[in-house]
Amino acid sequence: MTHLPFQDWLFEDTLDVIQADALHSHLETCVECRSLEGAFQQVEHSLRSTSQVAPAAGFTLRWQEKLEVERGRLHKHQIRLAFAFGLGGALILLGSLAILFWPLLDSLDALLWAVVYQLYLAFTVVHQVGGILAALARALAPALPLLFWVLILGLLTQASVLWVVSYRYITNPRRIEI
Ligand SMILES: [Zn+2]
Numbered sequence: 001m002t003h004l005p006f007q008d009w010l011f012e013d014t015l016d017v018i019q020a021d022a023l024h025s026h027l028e029t030c031v032e033c034r035s036l037e038g039a040f041q042q043v044e045h046s047l048r049s050t051s052q053v054a055p056a057a058g059f060t061l062r063w064q065e066k067l068e069v070e071r072g073r074l075h076k077h078q079i080r081l082a083f084a085f086g087l088g089g090a091l092i093l094l095g096s097l098a099i100l101f102w103p104l105l106d107s108l109d110a111l112l113w114a115v116v117y118q119l120y121l122a123f124t125v126v127h128q129v130g131g132i133l134a135a136l137a138r139a140l141a142p143a144l145p146l147l148f149w150v151l152i153l154g155l156l157t158q159a160s161v162l163w164v165v166s167y168r169y170i171t172n173p174r175r176i177e178i
Helices: 017-029 031-049 059-100 102-106 108-140 146-171
Strands: none
Touching: 017 031, 059 102
């Protein structure tokens, strides 16, 4: 005996009159389909009669706390990831620079001599400029009154104070008021 389509119809809500009649007469003769229908009705009944279990007290609070912890963990993970990326990028950059400047590093002593020579040149230039300025001051000193030199000194002091104050203002972290 074939049980199709009756076994499918057992689980359907929208049967027409002819289908319902056919199912009904099949169920009267077929033990297997009848037992299937009985089991299905039992399952439906127990699903309807079981009361829903309420969550334990403070469930929402615990869930929110857990969510916060999870968010914090994710945030830390992102920071670690960003740090690792940054470090990796820096290492790659450093490696590329090393490869690019390898010939220079290879002749390191020549480079050092070049640097020393440049420093010597700079020192000489500064020394010469300083000598010229000193000679100029010596030549001008008798011609200009003492008052002029006092004024210059005052202006220089004010300028350096201004520079120190603005430097501190720029570099200090801004205070956040709560
Ligand atoms: Zn059957």
